[in-house]
Amino acid sequence: MENAISVAGLHKSFGATRALDGLDLTVAQGEVHGFLGPNGSGKTTTIRVLLGLLRADAGTVRLLGGDPWGDAVALHRRLAYVPGDVTLWPGVTGGEVIDLMGRLRGGLNRQRRDQLLERFDLDPRKKARTYSKGNRQKVALVAGLASDAELLLLDEPTSGLDPLMESVFQQCVQELRTEGRTILLSSHILAEVEALCDRVSIIRLGRTVETGTLGDLRHLTRTSISVETTQPITGIDGLPGVHDVVLNRTHARFDVDTQHLDQVVRHLSGLGVRSLTSTPPTLEEMFLRHYGDEAGREAAA
């Protein structure tokens, strides 16, 4: 089966600013793909290229088997888009915006629309100027989620939503996933990505730095170990892949590169393990490590 999105070596500059610098992104049909990166890393630019709103400078971009620039109209029949920064027409009501977007997309599932309005607790009769940021976001979400589109491009769709609405959103995405729809979810909320996404891509400065399942990514990073032994702990510092050791005779806390875990555990078992907790890295730690490293390197340069 062909991938829903395949981007390779995508470049896009605005004047002297290089927004995308060889970005790669592959999203399989039917998967929920997390798209992570700090502010200004190029997530929105990528989505705009996928929508055919921006023309790529170089690289190949395929979307649902078509060219997003040349086949924009045909492709847009099959996708829905929720922008991250929603601006609406001040004098038009939320309900009108949702209906209009649905009709422009070629039809609207009325039942689902009304159901979503209820779940997101949104009053459709209010003029857009009176909506709060969260409510404007809900208008765009209802308009996008009510569609029958096979691909959804969601650009930080939950910014401004309260935790209750955040969980409604997560339920909606789970339902879409069971229906077999493809979702590209750009997000800052790592708990959301961990809960929803099959695979993630992490980008930085317009380039993809990591991509894979959460399991794959965890494998590339460190596990935190806290251990208590019967004999005094020795020789831990010398093992490959061990970092940040805090040693207190028979008690130690340290991080270990996941590929060296086996060796470390063998060493510890010789010392008589009394208790051992191992914590896999959270997405947040991976995220901070990627950006933290870079921030440190940039500060040094």
Place this chain on the structure above:
Amino acid sequence: MTTAGTGALLRFMLRRERRGLPWWVVGAGFLVFYQSLGSQSIYGTPERLARFRETIGGNAAMVAFSGPPQLLETIGGEVVFEIFAYLSVVVALMNMFLVGRHTRSDEETGRAELIRSAAVGRHAPLAAALALAGLANLLVALVVFVAAAGTGLPVGGSMLLGAATAAVGVAFAALTAVAVQVFENPRAVYGTVGIAIGTAFMLRAAGDAGDGTLSWLSPIGWGQRTFPYAGDRWWPLLLPLAAAALLVAVAVALLDRRDFGAGLLRTRPGRASASPALASPLALAWRLQRGSLIGWAAGLVLFGLALGSFGESVEQYITDNPEVANFFPGGAADIVNSYLALCVVFGALIAAAYGVAATLRARGEETSGRAEPVLATPTSRAGWLGSHLSVALAGSALVLAVGGFGVGLAYGLAVSDPGQIPRLTAIALAYIPAVWLVVSIAALAFGWVPRAAAAVAWVAVGYCAVVVLFADSFDLPDWFGKASPFAHTPEAPLESVTAVPLLAIAAVVVALLAGGFAGFRRRDIG
């Protein structure tokens, strides 16, 4: 009053206004400068002025659209007679936008929230906006004084003229301060204050043409009744200042009684679901633009009625003031038709301005980010741009037609000939290609140089206006006007309308529009 932070806010507002405000001030000065030069060259001698006074004193329509005839004692008074009502409208609009933008618009967008969360008093934004308007009015007073005195009018009267202009502005700034407390929506504020400005004009028009009582109900009437250069009395300025003080007190009292972001009138809820008609990009463009189209069309009907109502008296006027005839393309020989032709071309310029404003709405949609979700649906770029352009093209044709209709209606009533209505409407429609050419320049600029589109389009309108208004009276070189589509449109009813020039302009329109679409198809959005 809690006004902490007013000074800092005022400096910030001045910074935000540094590009827009100078144009209003210069524009006000230019009106006086141009009128003063023009009047002095036409009515510069006492005999000519006396003749003008006799003709005009009894012409109710002319008085209604100018000012009280008592002003016609001196040449300076004649300048005030002709320009003050329009100068007042410009200055009133400037004050309306200044106060509205820095109070209600900032509250609507949430910018004011950020400011109010700092150590800034509740009344500070309003106080700073009013101070800004006050400063702007001082500048206007100064520039009007310089323009008047600099063109040779007496210094004392020029000071009074400047002060009177500023006083009218202050009154409307204070009125806007009240309106922004009442309405949540800036457009409702501008609509209401705009109607108030129109009413002030109408009241003084009726008063000046009648026994003068109604003029005392209008801030514009108060300003005119200082009679600069024709008696120089300062005391009527107490009226706008007192009114302003009262209105500001009301505004402060209302401000204390309303919530931040809210008005005294809450916005009513709208439709829960869209009407079946709202189902295409064209329907959306129409929905977004219909309000302003109705406003422009209504304005042009009134404008046409006003100009058309002079039609009958213009012949007598020219016989009495042969110097004025030079201003008309047909000269004194065919003076009524010449006058009507000029009315229609004025209307066409305004229709072109509307068309440009409507076309630039597309750019506004793009920069605000509202175009993006629409273009992410199966709406093609051509379909989206075509929708906005359809409204601009059809709308400008409508504005043009109703302007001609207005001229025809008023003139037809004056000469008891209903046939004038279709005649002048048809004459106006001959300008469709010329108006559309200006629109298509805006479209071309939008397609290729979106950031400069507004500048390019308005320069095109300004150029056409300069050619129409000044080419004859200022002896501009021949080639200067050649590029204007208005110069190539037959000046009906002076000339007969022939198809060839119109078709030639239409061909250029088609080419420019096609170029605009081509540019928009290949560029980035945003």
